[in-house]
Amino acid sequence: MLSDIEIAHQNTMAPVLHVAENAGLSGSDLEQYGLYKAKITFDALRNLQQKAQKAPGKLILVTAVTPTPAGEGKSTVSIGLGDGLRRIGKNAVIALREPSLGPCFGVKGGACGGGYAQIVPMEDINLHFTGDIHAVSITTNLIASLIDNHIQQGNQLGIDPRTITWKRCVDLNDRALRNVVIGLGGRLEGVPREESFNIAVASEVMAVLCLSRSIAELKERLGNIVIGSDYNGNYIRFRQLNAVGAAAALLKDALRPNLVQTLEKTPVFVHGGPFANIAHGCNSINATACALALGDYVVTEAGFAADLGAEKFFDIKCRTAGFTPAAAVIVATIRALKMHGGTGLADLSRPDTAALDRGFANLAVHIQNISRFGVPAVVAVNRFSTDTAEEIELLQKRCAECGVTAVLCESWEKGSAGAVNLAEAVVSACDAPRPDGGFRYLYDTGLPLADKITCIARNIYRAASVDFAPAALKKLEQFTAAGYGDLPVCIAKTQNSISHDKKLRGAPHDYVFPVRDVRLYAGAGFVVALAGDIMTMPGLPKVPAACSIDVDDNGVISGLF
Numbered sequence: 001m002l003s004d005i006e007i008a009h010q011n012t013m014a015p016v017l018h019v020a021e022n023a024g025l026s027g028s029d030l031e032q033y034g035l036y037k038a039k040i041t042f043d044a045l046r047n048l049q050q051k052a053q054k055a056p057g058k059l060i061l062v063t064a065v066t067p068t069p070a071g072e073g074k075s076t077v078s079i080g081l082g083d084g085l086r087r088i089g090k091n092a093v094i095a096l097r098e099p100s101l102g103p104c105f106g107v108k109g110g111a112c113g114g115g116y117a118q119i120v121p122m123e124d125i126n127l128h129f130t131g132d133i134h135a136v137s138i139t140t141n142l143i144a145s146l147i148d149n150h151i152q153q154g155n156q157l158g159i160d161p162r163t164i165t166w167k168r169c170v171d172l173n174d175r176a177l178r179n180v181v182i183g184l185g186g187r188l189e190g191v192p193r194e195e196s197f198n199i200a201v202a203s204e205v206m207a208v209l210c211l212s213r214s215i216a217e218l219k220e221r222l223g224n225i226v227i228g229s230d231y232n233g234n235y236i237r238f239r240q241l242n243a244v245g246a247a248a249a250l251l252k253d254a255l256r257p258n259l260v261q262t263l264e265k266t267p268v269f270v271h272g273g274p275f276a277n278i279a280h281g282c283n284s285i286n287a288t289a290c291a292l293a294l295g296d297y298v299v300t301e302a303g304f305a306a307d308l309g310a311e312k313f314f315d316i317k318c319r320t321a322g323f324t325p326a327a328a329v330i331v332a333t334i335r336a337l338k339m340h341g342g343t344g345l346a347d348l349s350r351p352d353t354a355a356l357d358r359g360f361a362n363l364a365v366h367i368q369n370i371s372r373f374g375v376p377a378v379v380a381v382n383r384f385s386t387d388t389a390e391e392i393e394l395l396q397k398r399c400a401e402c403g404v405t406a407v408l409c410e411s412w413e414k415g416s417a418g419a420v421n422l423a424e425a426v427v428s429a430c431d432a433p434r435p436d437g438g439f440r441y442l443y444d445t446g447l448p449l450a451d452k453i454t455c456i457a458r459n460i461y462r463a464a465s466v467d468f469a470p471a472a473l474k475k476l477e478q479f480t481a482a483g484y485g486d487l488p489v490c491i492a493k494t495q496n497s498i499s500h501d502k503k504l505r506g507a508p509h510d511y512v513f514p515v516r517d518v519r520l521y522a523g524a525g526f527v528v529a530l531a532g533d534i535m536t537m538p539g540l541p542k543v544p545a546a547c548s549i550d551v552d553d554n555g556v557i558s559g560l561f
Helices: 004-010 016-023 042-054 074-087 101-105 122-126 132-152 204-211 215-224 244-251 285-294 306-321 334-340 353-371 389-401 411-431 449-459 470-484
Strands: 030-032 038-040 058-064 092-096 117-120 168-170 180-182 193-195 197-199 226-229 235-237 258-262 267-270 297-301 325-332 377-382 405-409 465-468 489-492 512-521 526-531
Touching: 004 117, 004 122, 016 030, 016 038, 016 258, 016 267, 038 042, 042 285, 058 074, 058 306, 058 353, 058 411, 074 092, 074 117, 074 258, 074 297, 074 325, 074 377, 074 405, 074 411, 092 285, 117 122, 117 411, 132 168, 132 204, 132 226, 132 244, 204 215, 204 244, 204 306, 215 244, 267 285, 285 297, 285 306, 297 411, 306 325, 306 353, 306 489, 325 334, 325 353, 325 411, 334 353, 334 389, 353 377, 353 389, 377 389, 377 411, 389 405, 405 411, 449 465, 449 470, 449 489, 449 512, 465 470, 470 512, 470 526
Parallel strands: 058 297, 058 325, 092 267, 092 297, 168 197, 325 377, 377 405, 465 512, 489 526
Antiparallel strands: 030 038, 038 258, 117 258, 180 193, 226 235, 258 267, 512 526
16 A cells, blocks of 8 residues: 555646646746745735635535544545545635644644645645745744843833743744743843743744735734733733834745645645644635635635634634635544544454444534534545444434435545545535525624633533633733733634543533633734643654654655655
8 A cells, every 4th residue: 555655756746837727827826936836926816815805616614523543534535525526527726724844743744635635745745835834933933032132132112021922933843842941141141031932833923824814914913913011011012123024024925825736636725834723723814715716616624623623713714804614524534433432542443333323422513513603514424444334324324313414535545536425515515505594603702702712612612611710811801901802712722622631532511611821812813712731832752753754865755644
């Protein structure tokens, strides 16, 4: 059996100019990064944004059940669905996030799909790509260095070093950077203070990049970033350091979406990479707008399951951009559902309808979550060779009882041919009448911040109540007093459970949801609530994926997945 990277290497890519022309773009709309990847020019971006506002395609969100070590395959299904839609004659374009180097070298691997449903060039996309994430990192660290330099050079703004909330970042998993002390070595080396790093994809700059549509908006959002307080307790914003232009200059090219292709030459915009467990988890507004302007059907995805990525896609991204999704696809595997039902990893290949029936409770929660937003859903059963006919029949029966259709997807093995039935089901879902009034948000932004957090915890995570740490409540009061009470909220919690506790598989409910801290992302335009033991800087596993990656004398990479 060929590995993902071996399949990708066997594929003959089309020049990106041909991919662009097939999507309705010309060579003058692109700035090429070699033969097979390109960025959209600013003129083309503005034209596509206008077209997307007037006549957008139908937006399809792909989400999933709660992740397990058994695997779900959300990116693979997203790519397969895009290819499948084109196979049945639909003009489809895909919009995905950029992979982070943290998972690539850690445990999860890349995010280019798998098997015969991949985007290429996969090694470029999974590694440095066009440098967007590096631009986010260096911009974040520029802001940090400007803050510390301002304090060192006289501190005219009166920044209280104890209140600095701005964190440096790096796009790697590095637990040693979670808590550090900087400024040691004497008077000329800076002011000693505690510091911590985020992974770059969880940084506020990444969120700002993904939610900005123009250089002007990018500058406005960067300027609105709150970096700390002065000695009188007043918030200090980045624009007060008079360096917004420099930060925007570092991000100007990163603002433009990247165009690549699937193995079957479907056009794909890959842009922005925020994690969904600790950030808002969606690709950029600009990439989605470009896809909506060029495709009659647009397949996009949001990280992890419907409790995380989908909720944030609806309540943050769609609210900010004014997007109206036409349908959602919930990816599930029989293996994952059996694991949610109590089957051990080593026993997942054995038939076990009882465990599947118990584990279906997890999928049922995500079906209900999608329905709360008034979006029709289809369940994509990412098929494994060990799935039995009896298990498939049971899963389809349970889904039908919940009012949704479950369709087998075999795009990993068969490419677009394995996603035809799914594509047809999704088209039907997009075209079906919506008697419930259509798309809606979970909460009104006029609710108090604590009530918005509670609304998500109760309705999406199935918690009985929320336990706010006293310091978190005090911060929420301060945010509201400063004029930020109407912002949406972005909850950071484990991706491995609907709850805050990664050990609770299945469908936990009626528990206390703990919020231990909150952060103000005024530039991004939301408040982050940290629940449980979630970290914004992940660590590496005992045997990192990096230990399996190599490159030969011809520059051919192996071991990347």
